[in-house]
Amino acid sequence: MAKNHLLLSFSFFSVLIIAQISHIFAKNTSKSPIVIQPYIIDYRNGTVTKYYNGPASFVPPPIDSQVQSKDIVIPSPSYHNLRARVFLPARPDPSRKIPVLLYFHGGAFCIGSAFGWGDSHYVAKVAAEARVIAIAVDYRLYPDFTVPAPLEDAWAALEWVAAHASRAGPGHDPWVAQYGHLGRIFAGGDSSGATIAHNLAVRVGMGHGPHLSGLFLAMPYFLGSKRVPLEPKWFPFSPNYKVWPYVCNHCKGGVNNKFINPFGRGAPSIAHLGCKKLLVYTAEVDELRGRAIWYYKRVRTSRWPGQARWIEAKGQSHIFHISKPDDPATTKLIRDLSAFVNSN
Template identity: 35%
Template sequence: MTSSSESKEVELDFSPYLKVYKDGTVERIFGSPFVPPSLDDPITNVSSKDITISSQISARIYLPKLTDPNKKLPVLVYYHGGGFCLESAFSFLHHRYLNQIVSKANVVAVSVEYRLSPEHPLPAAFEDSWAALQWVASHSVKGSEINGEKEPWIIDYGDFDQVYVGGDSAGGNIAYNMAVKAGDDNESLVGGVKILGAVLAFPYFCDLETKKESMAYQMWMFVYPSVPGGINNPLINPFADSAPDLSKIGCRKVFLCCAEKDDLRDANLHYVKALKKSGYEGEVELVDVEGEDHCFQAFDPYTDKAQSLISKMASFIRG
């Protein structure tokens, strides 16, 4: 439930992003409007539709224009950004952006609508994201008992030898944690599906250098108020004492992009440096964009720099 009433008493003010009122209502100041899917986007020729995965999880699935209906395509499980508390898989910004990625990468994409904080504090988003990834993987197994109806676009066109996870900002954090969980010896995806690669765009990471007064720190404590270890929790801090060995990330290649003006840049570069030093045997690709800020390519995907970055992501996925 949302409210924009100025007469109610504010409990938490995260302007210009959101406000939480003492009566429990949430006013999301930042965000783009929901838009419907399209069976033939006029700019990219990408088709999309909305699907239900479970009672708590839905998604928007994308299919590029097919030049060879018999050819199997990579599958991208995508997690939207928004600090775990904003935006949506169905919002204008993410829909327009996914159309671009799907068109350039020639990939089937499943953009996950996970539950948001503060109505559903973390770890709800991580739980939903793993369940959605398992649901996608279940399409590789005939008669799988994973909840939800099977999706023909995934069955008919998805190549389960080329499964990617990806996302921007908080979504990049989720994608990273899904890859880490998939690499855990005690966890596995349905059908033995393996994640080939992770696309981490401006991932929301913190480290011990993150200051308590920073928005990154404050937002984390807001979306996960009961978090064990605070900023030293491995879900937000890949360098935490209790974090898994970086070399054990469950994918064979990692693409990370950051930007010069982004407050998360230092933590992002720290992660890439640490991953390369960890003994990780996979491919690591870093793109550091000069003169730009956080998730610039999603806010305006038609600039030259945005198009260049999206093309690099697509090239990474196409292999």
């Protein structure tokens, strides 16, 4: 009897010890950081940092016989320094105005830079090939700022370009003033930069402010809760999907918010897209491909009166043109973009 009592006591205390260990383990696990690579780390104590928290990517303006470049500050109504890198084709004709291209880099609204090597090399090639003034905008990023801050920066950049129609003004840039064709302003970007460009065109289409001639979306970063054709079933587990609630933490509707879902609840009609033509560029090996193609088809079947085209880079992955700026596929993309900008 005593032996059984001792055995029961031992079992009881064993259960208590196991329960305490399990509680401690569960408590520690619940506080483990949430890592959304390559974007952010959420320490679950109110602190969120970038996955890579070192110095921002920066290379000096490239030295290139085909293009001139410089770094500038664009006046912004939000009272911060909106930086940009401007590219002008070498030896421009002073008697001929050329199109202006506002370009926005990718990085899910939390990483990337207009001053990085890949972006600078790529945008310089675009300026030289397409014979445009290309302005790469270094917009505000998470965690210091959240959406819609990048969209407001894009709007400030567009208004600044359009303001060059007057002969002089605060912050006017001599290259834009002398060579910029202000009746041919284009917006473009890759990944989240394409999302920014889309939102810029939507705002223009609502009847506010400046005019856009065309919109170039390279592998755009669009989301939504309802799966669309060609979208992977596992996509809701992707870092691109998981990071959105952070970068737009005050947005209603989650992934159906109008800023990230062009056809979400409350989004303006795509029929009012504020440009005359659209080029959507996708990569065959890209989890964002399906929704980009779906976007293109929805625009084509809408009442939007403009011209839309879709081109796909076979065998290429997301933002290949930034990671491989000298690749033949990138050369083709740049030529396609040049033809798009310079066609009537």
